[in-house]
Amino acid sequence: MTSGSAGWQVSVRPGGGDPLRIVPLSTAGEVVAGAEPAPLPQLVYYDGPLLAAVEVFTVFWGSWSQAAEGAAVVEQVLAFFDFVLSSELIEQLAEYSVPGQTIGRGSRIGTRTIATTPPGTSVSDGAIQQLLQQAIAAGTLPQPNANTLFFLFLPPGIAVVQGRSRSCEAFCGYHNASSSNLFYAVMPYPDCSGCLGGLSPLDALTTASSHELCEAITDPVPGQGWYDLAHGEIGDICPWQTKKLGAYTVQLEWSNTRGACV
Numbered sequence: 001m002t003s004g005s006a007g008w009q010v011s012v013r014p015g016g017g018d019p020l021r022i023v024p025l026s027t028a029g030e031v032v033a034g035a036e037p038a039p040l041p042q043l044v045y046y047d048g049p050l051l052a053a054v055e056v057f058t059v060f061w062g063s064w065s066q067a068a069e070g071a072a073v074v075e076q077v078l079a080f081f082d083f084v085l086s087s088e089l090i091e092q093l094a095e096y097s098v099p100g101q102t103i104g105r106g107s108r109i110g111t112r113t114i115a116t117t118p119p120g121t122s123v124s125d126g127a128i129q130q131l132l133q134q135a136i137a138a139g140t141l142p143q144p145n146a147n148t149l150f151f152l153f154l155p156p157g158i159a160v161v162q163g164r165s166r167s168c169e170a171f172c173g174y175h176n177a178s179s180s181n182l183f184y185a186v187m188p189y190p191d192c193s194g195c196l197g198g199l200s201p202l203d204a205l206t207t208a209s210s211h212e213l214c215e216a217i218t219d220p221v222p223g224q225g226w227y228d229l230a231h232g233e234i235g236d237i238c239p240w241q242t243k244k245l246g247a248y249t250v251q252l253e254w255s256n257t258r259g260a261c262v
Contacts, residue, residue, distance in 0.1 A: 051146075058151045112141060129184075136182075215235045
C-alpha cells in the first residue's frame with residue numbers, strides 16, 4: 001500500500017556530503033497556474049562507482065543502544081536491514097546497472113556498538129569520518145571493500161552538523177564518501193517533528209534509511225553515479241512517499257524506466 005505524508009526532503013550535494021536545504025513537501029511539488037509542465041526527472045549516469053552488491057555494516061554510536069529502549073531499536077533496525085537488502089526494493093534498482101556493475105541483492109555483514117558517548121549535543125561529518133577511519137584502523141570495524149557501506153546510527157538528542165546545516169533543522173539523514181571512497185550513511189535519531197513526517201520513530205527511521213540506502217547504491221560518491229541535476233538523487237525525487245514492504249515502511253524511489261516513484 002502506498003501512502004504520502006508531509007515531510008522534508010533529504011539529500012546531499014554532488015561532489016560532497018553537504019545536505020541540501022530542506023523544503024516542506026506541501027510547497028515543493030506545487031504547480032503554478034499557467035506554468036509549463038515541468039519535465040519528468042531523468043537520472044543520468046556520470047561514470048562513477050556503484051554498490052553493485054552492497055554490504056551493509058551497521059554502527060551504533062553511544063551506550064544508549066545497549067540500554068533497554070535502545071537495544072530494542074537496534075534489534076528492529078538489524079531485522080529491517082536483513083529483510084530489505086534481499087527485497088524487491090533492491091531488485092528494482094537493477095535498471096540502473098551499467099556494464100561491469102550489475103546491481104543485485106545485498107547483505108548485512110555485521111554490526112558494532114561504539115560505546116563512547118558523542119561529545120556534546122552535536123557532531124560534525126568530519127568527526128564521523130574520523131571515527132570510522134580510526135575504528136577501521138584499530139580493527140573495531142572491518143576493512144571496507146568496493147561494496148561496503150557503513151550505516152552509522154546516532155542516539156537521541158545528538159545532531160549532525162555539515163557546514164552550516166544541522167540535522168532536524170535542515171536534513172534527516174545523508175550518505176557520503178571520503179576522499180578514499182569510504183562509503184557511509186549517517187542516521188540521526190528522528191526525535192524532532194520535521195524528521196518524523198507523521199510517522200512513528202521506527203517507521204521514520206526505516207523510511208530515511210531506505211532513502212539513503214538506495215541513494216548510496218546508485219550514487220555512492222554523490223553526483224558521480226546516477227544523478228539528476230535538477231532533482232538530485234533517486235530518493236530526492238520521491239521524498240516521504242512511502243509504502244509497506246513486509247512489516248516495514250520504506251520510501252518510494254524514482255524509476256527512469258517507469259517514469260514514476262515506485
